[in-house]
Amino acid sequence: xxxxxxxxxxxxxxxxxxxAVALDEPSATVEVDADDIVPxxxxxxxxxxxxxxxLVDLGEVDPTEQLTLDPSARTAGPTGLSALxxxxxxxxxxxxxxxxxxxxxxxADALLDLVGLRRLASMLESFGLRRTWVRRGTAGxxxxxxxxxxxxxxxxxxxxxxxxxxxxxxxxxxxxxxxASSPRDMTLLLRLLWAGELLSAEQTSFVQATMHRxxxxxxxxxGFPHDGVRVAGKTGTFGALRHEVGxxxxxxxxxxxxxIFTQAARGDFRQPRVDxxxxxxxxxxVDLLR
Numbered sequence: 001x002x003x004x005x006x007x008x009x010x011x012x013x014x015x016x017x018x019x020a021v022a023l024d025e026p027s028a029t030v031e032v033d034a035d036d037i038v039p040x041x042x043x044x045x046x047x048x049x050x051x052x053x054x055l056v057d058l059g060e061v062d063p064t065e066q067l068t069l070d071p072s073a074r075t076a077g078p079t080g081l082s083a084l085x086x087x088x089x090x091x092x093x094x095x096x097x098x099x100x101x102x103x104x105x106x107x108a109d110a111l112l113d114l115v116g117l118r119r120l121a122s123m124l125e126s127f128g129l130r131r132t133w134v135r136r137g138t139a140g141x142x143x144x145x146x147x148x149x150x151x152x153x154x155x156x157x158x159x160x161x162x163x164x165x166x167x168x169x170x171x172x173x174x175x176x177x178x179x180a181s182s183p184r185d186m187t188l189l190l191r192l193l194w195a196g197e198l199l200s201a202e203q204t205s206f207v208q209a210t211m212h213r214x215x216x217x218x219x220x221x222x223g224f225p226h227d228g229v230r231v232a233g234k235t236g237t238f239g240a241l242r243h244e245v246g247x248x249x250x251x252x253x254x255x256x257x258x259x260i261f262t263q264a265a266r267g268d269f270r271q272p273r274v275d276x277x278x279x280x281x282x283x284x285x286v287d288l289l290r
Contacts, residue, residue, distance in 0.1 A: 004288075005032050005281050009262065012277035014242075017261040019183035020285035023194055023247070024254070030285040031184075037131050038261045039178035041236030042103045043243050044134050047181070047189060049096055049210070050127065051120045052111055053203040056093075061114065063093035069106055080104025093206070100234060101213045127198060129189060132181040172239065173263065186245040186259035194247055194255065208232060211246065218272075219244040220258060222279030224286075226251075240264040242274045248286055256286050 009016030009032070019034035055061040068089040069081055079102040081088050081095075090098070095111055098104040112120070117134060124132050172178070196204045211232035219242070221231040233246025245259040260278050264271055 002030065002032055005030060005284055008277050008281045008284060012262075012273050014262040014264045014274050014277065016277070016281065017183050018259065018281055018285060019187045020256055020258045020282070020289060021187050021191065022254070022256055022289045023191060026191065028289050030288050034184040034259075035131065035182050037175040037180050037182050038243075038263075039173055039175055039180050039238070039241060040261075041238035041241045041243055042105075042108075043181065043186065043234055043236035043245055043261075044179040045099050045103065045108050046186070046211075046234045046245060047124055047127075047129065047132060047134060048108060048112055048115065048120065049100055049207060050189060050193065050198060051115050051123045052092075052096055053199050053207060054123055055115060055119075057200045057203055061092065063096075064091050066091055067095065067110060069110055074106040075109040077103075077105030081106040097210050097213070100210045102215055103235060103237075127189065127192065129181070129185045132185045132189075134179045135177070136179065173241070183245075183259035183261060187257040190245065190247055190257035190259075194257070208247075214246075216244075218275045219278040220246050220248065220260065220282040222276060223281075223283030224248060224279075236261075242271055242278065244278055244282075248282065250286075254290070256289055258282050258285060 005018055006016070016032055017034065017036050017038055018030065018032040020030040022028045052061065056063050066089050068087055070087045071085060074082060076082055080098045082105045092111065092114065095107040099107040099111060120134055192198045193204065193207050199207065211234060212230060214233050214235070216235050219235055220233050224231060228251035230249040231246055233244050236243035240263050241261070242264065243261045247255055247257050249255040260281055262274055262278060264274055
């Protein structure tokens with residue numbers, strides 16, 4: 001059955017990785033190279049959210065604390081606070097919502113600074129995520145890309161990715177150089193979050209509700225074009241990478257955790273065929289598990 005999922009990726013012209021599991025029967029899985037470690041792009045914001053919420057549970061972070069982000073020091077990006085021109089003051093939990101629902105780079109980097117890379121690494125290890133690491137936030141990744149390409153302008157450095165094929169001469173798609181994870185690790189994180197095994201009931205509800213509010217519906221959700229199907233997800237996009245991880249809940253209540261990573265031959269900004277393939281692979285995996 002895995003061959004059918006592989007064929008979806010091949011038809012779209014991408015390398016694909018997938019792990020899908022039924023939440024009520026974790027022994028039932030659909031897998032395509034599920035233990036390979038792949039750069040996560042903005043999917044890293046999900047383990048960051050889990051770490052932030054764990055600190056809230058421990059009383060080390062007050063989610064209502066207000067933080068002001070100035071445009072001169074904010075991380076660039078197309079959405080959320082990254083796209084705004086003036087200083088903005090928000091609570092930490094509202095930054096977390098913006099980070100997850102519209103993939104706000106500025107909000108994510110602010111929370112990562114608060115949580116800290118070492119503290120986050122320790123928490124991810126305690127969660128049992130053996131193939132997951134967060135090396136840097138979006139700002140750090142852009143700086144690394146600028147260094148590798150020799151370009152001062154982040155947009156110009158990103159444009160270089162569109163001209164690179166999968167030989168990746170600049171090494172920007174190497175897992176060792178980026179925040180990375182495996183599909184199996186991401187579905188494990190989703191399963192633990194949905195089972196309430198990582199966080200308090202309050203923070204578990206916050207994570208699930210926030211992920212259900214993600215605005216992007218062009219990947220996993222595109223495979224389930226019915227109002228009765230609920231999708232809680234987090235996308236990741238960088239250069240040739242197109243990802244999404246999430247939980248699909250069918251009208252009868254059956255739920256499935258999915259992690260789908262893809263890498264195209266080029267880093268073109270618009271990749272509708274790849275986005276559609278992620279939705280098709282998700283639908284096929286759920287059908288096979290049912």
